[in-house]
Amino acid sequence: MxxxxxxxxxxxxxxxxxxxxxxxxxxxxxxxxxxxxxxxxxxxxxxxxxxxxxxxxxxxxxxxxxxxxxxxxxxxxxxxxxxxxxxxxxxxxxxxxxxxxxxxxxxxxxxxxxxxxxxxxxxxxxxxxxxxxxxxxxxxxxxxxxxxxxxxxxxxxxxxxxxxxxxxxxxxxxxxxxxxxxxxxxxxxxxxxxxxxxxxxxxxxxxxRLGVVLGIVSLVSVLLSLFLARTIVRPLRRLARAAVRVRLGRAREVVVPRLPSRRDEIGSLARAISDMTQALRARIDATEAFAADLAHELKNPLASLRSAVDGLGNVKDPELQAQLVAIIHDDVQRLDRLITDISDASRLDAQLSRATFEPLRLCEVIQALVDQRTKRGLPHGVRILVDQRSGGGPVTILGEGTRLERVFDNLIENAISFSPQNGLITISIGIEGDCAVVRVEDEGPGVPEEAREAIFRRFHTVRPSREAFGQHSGLGLAIARTIVEGHQGSIHVESREDRLGGARFVVRLPIAGE
Incomplete structure (x- = not known):
């Protein structure tokens, strides 16, 4: 330029x-x-x-x-x-x-x-x-x-x-x-x-006479100019001072004036800077919390790995050595899986901001995921049913196929892991208003009401007792929420209305316009 x-x-x-x-x-x-x-x-x-x-x-x-x-x-x-x-x-x-x-x-x-x-x-x-x-x-x-x-x-x-x-x-x-x-x-x-x-x-x-008129007009003009300058310059200086304090790393101490009474461009600028500061503050808090959680999550497999390595040099029994080697192998896999998920989660926002959204038919995407999972085999006799309730027409959205496939694949895997013997997983696809709605229901124990928000936090995981410890990083649902919100949608969990047990994950995504 x-x-x-x-x-x-x-x-x-x-x-x-x-x-x-x-x-x-x-x-x-x-x-x-x-x-x-x-x-x-x-x-x-x-x-x-x-x-x-x-x-x-x-x-x-x-x-x-x-x-x-x-x-x-x-x-x-x-x-x-x-x-x-x-x-x-x-x-x-x-x-x-x-x-x-x-x-x-x-x-x-x-x-x-x-x-x-x-x-x-x-x-x-x-x-x-x-x-x-x-x-x-x-x-x-x-x-x-x-x-x-x-x-x-x-x-x-x-x-x-x-x-x-x-x-x-x-x-x-x-x-x-x-x-x-x-x-x-x-x-x-x-x-x-x-x-x-x-x-x-x-x-x-x-x-x-002309001098008197000129004097009065000059006085009024100067006063009006000072008033205009004050209404423009004073709020701009306040916003500039607040921006400088934010730049100096005092974001938590800064209250950026929103100037709600002003309906002009300066008021819009003040509210935009205030919203930007709040978003920055939330991003800083999330980064600090993520760093703290990351340190905690890395310590557990490292402690187990260090204990196994220390014990391997002192144990002479071949069976115990084999058990320690298996523990080391599991901890290394756990660290690798954890680091991979952390890497994906940390880059997700930037990748979504640069992603190019294309028209996608939800039914085809979900059906393809179900077919692939069925070919790999479903444990414990679990069955999956896909039900499209869109009035006969295709449900088309704008999105990135790979990211959305990860969301629904994660929900399907969660439903499989919590399903009982011979359980049924139902995936329904429909349209409500201007949103496409996907519901993934299982017949498992469900999610307690007090934990329905916590399960979407990073590193929060509650797995069935039949699964081995450390098979999941606790980032799946957090990544799923980030992807859905990056598509201007929402995801939440609720209880099923037709049974005493089971969980229902509901994903809402805006449908593609004409």
């Missing part, structure tokens, strides 16, 4: 989930903060509109002054300055100041001294400068009051080129100053100047 997807996320794998969640949400807020750039274009449109307005007003003022007499000119300048809210100055063709609304007593255009403003205005101007720099707004030149006639050549050139020039300046308090000029035929030039503080006030108000 290619490592490209993992390599593509390598940069983010070094960052915690909390940081990544916060980064994604803050990035979305940064897009919202881009609204400040929109406010800059909004201000530019207002300024352009005011510049156009100033150009129209100065032309109207020029037309009014052109029709006024010299005696009424100052009164008209004062009236027009009061109506337009601007400072009006009138120059002759040589650039000499003829009339000024400020000199006439109307001080409606006064620039503020930023050093005398309260601290709140300083903060506002600082924020304006920061936002303008971030938004890349153009910075207007600083406005300066000129003496009469000082900039007249520039004004005259502009009038000749553009007709009615209007210019935007920046006052010391960062508010815009708009100047406009228009020629008056036969008189000179009229110039208007206005400090448009209302533009800055409007833009600051909009920025304040």
């Amino acid at each position: 290619s490592d490209e997807p993992q390599l593509a996320l390598r940069w983010s794998s070094r960052v915690s989930l909390t940081s990544r969640i916060l980064a994604v949400n803050i990035f979305a807020l940064a897009l919202l903060a881009g609204g400040f750039s929109y406010l800059d274009s909004f201000r530019s449109r207002i300024v352009d509109s005011r510049v156009a307005q100033a150009s129209r007003e100065v032309r109207l003022v020029a037309q009014s002054l052109a029709s006024a007499t010299d005696e009424r000119r100052d009164l008209l300048v004062l009236s027009l300055a009061r109506d337009t809210g601007s400072r009006i100055r009138l120059y002759d063709e040589e650039g000499r100041l003829l009339s000024d609304s400020r000199d006439l007593g109307l001080r409606n255009m006064v620039l503020r001294d930023p050093d005398k403003d309260p601290w709140g205005q300083d903060v506002a101007r600082f924020l304006d400068a920061v936002i303008d720099r971030v938004a890349g707004a153009e910075r207007a030149p600083t406005y300066r009051e000129h003496e009469a006639g000082l900039d007249w050549p520039d004004v005259r050139t502009a009038l000749t080129t553009h007709g009615t020039p209007a210019t935007v300046w920046r006052a010391p308090d960062r508010t815009p100053v708009i100047t406009a000029a228009a020629p008056i035929t036969g008189l000179g030039v009229v110039m208007t100047t206005v400090n448009a503080r209302d533009i800055t006030t409007t833009v600051r108000a909009e920025r304040y």
Whole structure:
């Protein structure tokens, strides 16, 4: 499998989930903060509109002054300055100041001294400068009051080129100053100047509203991000700590949180890890118990073998020597059988997990086993009857034939060993619901109710008195249960309902689908 997807996320794998969640949400807020750039274009449109307005007003003022007499000119300048809210100055063709609304007593255009403003205005101007720099707004030149006639050549050139020039300046308090000029035929030039503080006030108000919204949204987003990170990261950290403790060999001390109240993927992950830990704990306990039982079971034949070997060197009687040799031979066979069964039992789970299941007809499998056992001969006059009760159709399951044959062969051998003289063993095959059911019944002494679960434990064996000791390892039924459960089935033992004595082993296996 290619490592490209993992390599593509390598940069983010070094960052915690909390940081990544916060980064994604803050990035979305940064897009919202881009609204400040929109406010800059909004201000530019207002300024352009005011510049156009100033150009129209100065032309109207020029037309009014052109029709006024010299005696009424100052009164008209004062009236027009009061109506337009601007400072009006009138120059002759040589650039000499003829009339000024400020000199006439109307001080409606006064620039503020930023050093005398309260601290709140300083903060506002600082924020304006920061936002303008971030938004890349153009910075207007600083406005300066000129003496009469000082900039007249520039004004005259502009009038000749553009007709009615209007210019935007920046006052010391960062508010815009708009100047406009228009020629008056036969008189000179009229110039208007206005400090448009209302533009800055409007833009600051909009920025304040957007800033408040951005601040509230940022706070809510950060809180929600932290909450989301906590609901995701905190349980993951708990699960990671529990997994580390399990890895360190403390599985019995670890309680993996199952998070039953969570119905999301993290809850599913927590329950999966909890189930996996419990299965691991059960597997560890089973391994420890198996090792203990194995040591105990190996000691018995080894002790008998050691005693026989020690006695063989001291005994001179040929008959006793022959008996000791027979004991040694039986113990070696017993050890060989025990080790073989232990080897099969230890590899069974892994082999079943890799096994390929194929359709099997239970009746044919069991009938073949019965025929082979009958050919080898049945002791004590025992008889075996196979009864298929599946409604006439074949009972088909999915499984591994060799393993299932071992299960039923073990059940048949158990039934033969416990059957009385001329006993009858009945094997019935049927279907109940979506399961195939196989019942192996004998006429022996049966299994006590308190021992019906114990007989499926490893190395647990209770054999008839007529059989020689050590002929069975006690692993047959344990292996049979492992095989059946590996096929998603079940096996148990119960008493027969039609007789006082006898045992009935019941095997349930899921039938094969269409």
